[in-house]
Amino acid sequence: MAKIRFIGFDGTEYAVDAVDGQSVMQSAIDNAVPGIDADCGGQCSCATCHVIVDAAWIDVVGRPGEREEEMLDLNPERDANSRLSCQIPVRDELDGLIVRLPEFQM
Amino acid sequence: MSESSRATPRDEILTRSNKEFFEQWAIDPHRDPASVPLADIDPGHPYLFEARTELPYFERLRREDPVHYCEKSMFGPYWAVTKYDDIVYVDSHHDLFSSDSRLGGINLGGIADPNPDPQFHLPMFIMEDPPKHDEQRKVVAPMFTPRHLQTLQELIRERAGKILDNLPRNEEFNWVREVSVELTGQMLATLFDIPQEDRHKLIYWSDTTQNIGNPEFFDTVEEGFQELWKCWSYFSDVWQQRKAQKEPGNDLISMLVHGESTKDMPPNEYLGNILLLIVGGNDTTRNSISGGVLALNENPDQYRKLRANPELVTSMVPEIIRWQTPVAHMARTALVDTELGGKQIRKGDRLAMWYISGNRDSDAIENADRFIIDRANPRKHVAFGFGIHRCLGNRLGEMQLKVIWEEILKRFDSIEVVGDPVYLRSSFIRGIRELPVRISG
Numbered sequence: 001m002a003k004i005r006f007i008g009f010d011g012t013e014y015a016v017d018a019v020d021g022q023s024v025m026q027s028a029i030d031n032a033v034p035g036i037d038a039d040c041g042g043q044c045s046c047a048t049c050h051v052i053v054d055a056a057w058i059d060v061v062g063r064p065g066e067r068e069e070e071m072l073d074l075n076p077e078r079d080a081n082s083r084l085s086c087q088i089p090v091r092d093e094l095d096g097l098i099v100r101l102p103e104f105q106m
Numbered sequence: 107m108s109e110s111s112r113a114t115p116r117d118e119i120l121t122r123s124n125k126e127f128f129e130q131w132a133i134d135p136h137r138d139p140a141s142v143p144l145a146d147i148d149p150g151h152p153y154l155f156e157a158r159t160e161l162p163y164f165e166r167l168r169r170e171d172p173v174h175y176c177e178k179s180m181f182g183p184y185w186a187v188t189k190y191d192d193i194v195y196v197d198s199h200h201d202l203f204s205s206d207s208r209l210g211g212i213n214l215g216g217i218a219d220p221n222p223d224p225q226f227h228l229p230m231f232i233m234e235d236p237p238k239h240d241e242q243r244k245v246v247a248p249m250f251t252p253r254h255l256q257t258l259q260e261l262i263r264e265r266a267g268k269i270l271d272n273l274p275r276n277e278e279f280n281w282v283r284e285v286s287v288e289l290t291g292q293m294l295a296t297l298f299d300i301p302q303e304d305r306h307k308l309i310y311w312s313d314t315t316q317n318i319g320n321p322e323f324f325d326t327v328e329e330g331f332q333e334l335w336k337c338w339s340y341f342s343d344v345w346q347q348r349k350a351q352k353e354p355g356n357d358l359i360s361m362l363v364h365g366e367s368t369k370d371m372p373p374n375e376y377l378g379n380i381l382l383l384i385v386g387g388n389d390t391t392r393n394s395i396s397g398g399v400l401a402l403n404e405n406p407d408q409y410r411k412l413r414a415n416p417e418l419v420t421s422m423v424p425e426i427i428r429w430q431t432p433v434a435h436m437a438r439t440a441l442v443d444t445e446l447g448g449k450q451i452r453k454g455d456r457l458a459m460w461y462i463s464g465n466r467d468s469d470a471i472e473n474a475d476r477f478i479i480d481r482a483n484p485r486k487h488v489a490f491g492f493g494i495h496r497c498l499g500n501r502l503g504e505m506q507l508k509v510i511w512e513e514i515l516k517r518f519d520s521i522e523v524v525g526d527p528v529y530l531r532s533s534f535i536r537g538i539r540e541l542p543v544r545i546s547g
Contacts, residue, residue: 045197
């Protein structure tokens with residue numbers, strides 16, 4: 001179990017109790033956090049669950065894998081700490097994680 | 107070139123008679139799908155799409171043979187991939203399944219030819235694999251970010267309003283021509299920053315691309331190509347003009363002119379990418395606009411629900427796109443021997459991902475065979491494709507549909523379909539050519 005804080009583009013904060021093994025994307029969807037579309041349902045194939053990981057957390061979360069990087073790379077608005085939240089599995093060490101939502105999903 | 111030894115499949119396709127070819131492959135599109143032996147089923151026959159009788163074939167394949175080998179098809183042999191999950195898998199694995207036009211490209215009927223004649227081979231980034239695909243796509247991608255599209259929304263709304271306000275009342279007219287084609291044509295002219303009156307040329311070249319093998323349009327494919335090169339002449343002038351501009355323009359051609367991976371394209375590649383942007387921005391949204399009107403007429407309960415709750419436009423838009431699935435399939439070529447749905451796919455085999463079938467797959471989408479404008483999860487569909495080739499203009503298409511429906515609901519109580527629709531003879535673009543409607547008031 002990990003507490004994850006999603007910060008919307010307008011600054012609204014959503015604190016979510018995320019279940020280990022689920023993805024960060026799924027915990028957002030299950031808790032009705034707005035701003036994530038996740039059209040492909042978590043298969044790293046649409047890039048509509050884009051989040052920007054807080055700089056202090058990026059080393060804990062880790063960098064994108066090869067396929068994820070390919071998808072992110074096609075978004076002109078990606079950030080250095082961008083991740084696809086469907087590719088981040090929740091685990092205890094992510095307790096307190098902060099991720100920001102982009103203004104738009106592309 | 108000695109014709110006896112060098113006649114390639116491409117030469118044959120270019121010069122054969124479109125009419126004779128269709129006659130050779132003629133089928134009765136109204137026969138009972140259950141009566142056709144499984145081994146003989148090719149759901150991609152354009153006659154089925156023209157007669158709107160294709161869906162039962164896909165339903166049967168999803169049930170009986172989800173990854174189905176179509177041995178005898180006018181496009182040559184290919185695997186029909188019909189289930190949602192298999193489609194997502196193929197689409198997401200560009201390392202296994204190539205889009206390269208030299209291997210056959212992204213639609214059925216594409217010809218594998220490692221050294222194609224540039225006059226009849228139009229490379230475009232949708233028919234490239236990484237890295238070229240990624241490099242060229244990134245050149246035009248900034249046009250289609252939701253942030254940039256926001257700046258276009260009011261313009262689209264104003265135009266949509268004008269188009270709707272000028273429609274005839276109490277008489278029959280073709281919705282496709284008067285509304286769908288108009289709105290998307292105007293949008294395209296804006297994205298290219300060319301005079302609005304030239305949108306008719308874009309529409310013509312878009313239609314030419316889709317109908318290059320259709321005997322009603324051209325006797326031979328070669329003849330169709332001649333028309334397409336006129337598109338190059340037109341845009342060659344635009345290119346020179348944009349290149350000479352001191353300040354780079356914010357239009358698609360200027361983006362290509364200044365893009366590192368696009369600034370030195372040979373003529374056939376420039377033409378190919380122009381046609382990609384024209385077709386991608388034209389046929390897709392056009393047919394979804396028409397398809398929505400038809401779907402609401404075929405499902406009057408949904409139309410009533412929409413009128414009572416106009417805010418449902420938001421969830422109706424992706425449902426219309428799923429329901430219409432304006433790109434019926436995308437094709438790929440296997441790069442290696444691999445397995446899909448228990449079938450052995452060989453290197454070089456062609457596959458068609460039937461988006462139209464994945465979008466009716468009840469194992470993936472609840473009540474997939476029903477048009478429901480307030481679904482819980484309407485964005486779950488394969489109409490935009492997945493993976494690196496996912497539709498670049500998806501948000502623009504959605505925005506145009508949303509705006510036109512918001513403006514329709516402000517103005518008309520009902521758009522009534524008053525005659526039989528005429529469908530496009532194509533299993534690539536699932537299109538509507540004519541939709542006779544009448545608006546009272």
